[in-house]
Amino acid sequence: MRAGFADPVFDSQRVFRRVLDAMSEPGRVITVEAPPPGPVPLQPATVAIALALLDLETPLWLDGASRTPETVAYLRFHCGCPIVDEPGRAGFAIIADPDQMPQLDAFDAGTDEDPDRSATVIVQAGTLGAGRGTRLSGPGIAQDAWLDAAGLPARFWEGLRTNHGRFPRGVDVVLTAGASLAALPRTTRVGG
């Protein structure tokens, strides 16, 4: 089994700050410094987010590609999070193979009274770049932002538009590739 954060307190605070930055500026590609190398097929940024945010109170759902014995053992040991079988019961989800991913509305979108109780879905993209690709707008974006994320199927972007339409309910998405991450919260309008 691989090691987790070298310095659990400060490393989790650092990663938390990066996720917060990403959420407040949707579409901006942010790099996590020196993320720990986790088990295959998890990207270093995915591992860093998991180690910083998951604990025994955050049920996690893993897709078929990421649900390997090594991944499950690693996350159980370092995060102590319960691993659930149904996407709808998860507080966090990790998707290593976006082509096979369930629709975003399969995850918990919270309620109108408690929209914050929704799921956060971490989707591993092939690469992440800014300046071209998909146009984003909404809170946290001054004019518009362009996010170039490779390896995501068309129905994923379609699902994001539906997700935005459910506001205040909906899920928040974090894309990861290598040590980079970018957030697509439910407030962000995709395309158009």
Place this chain on the structure above:
Amino acid sequence: MAESTTARARWMSALAQAGPTAVEAVWASLGSPPAYRLLRAPETGLVMVRGRAGGTGAPFNLGEMTVTRCSVALEDGRVGHAYVSGRDRRHAERAAVLDAVLQDDAARPDDAARGRLERLVIEPLLAARRARQQEIRARAAGTKVEFFTMVRGEE
């Protein structure tokens, strides 16, 4: 519980309850320490100790105690864990490595070699614990009042 699980529980308990100096002494008796890396560096926290009155009653919280835990992996991938009482980080790290090498020791195919390390390392710790418990019992026994021996004077 499987034989290997009870054996492991016995040595983990011995390592957890022994003092840091005793663990350091058995560590020194190992000779060359094995190569290992930290999976989870030693960290100190509190655990709630629960009990049952008479061993069968409803569970209740006895109180919190300080423990230090650590997990290591040997070069062959064998993982050792330790939860030790107190806040001695070195004690926890030593105990985790010993847990890993003792698992290797218990898994040896050769009957003569298997368990040799456990006898060498764990038996002295268990003997010291028995002696400690014996001493506490003896001290407590000295203060015991035998009510049956008190005879009322007027009869």
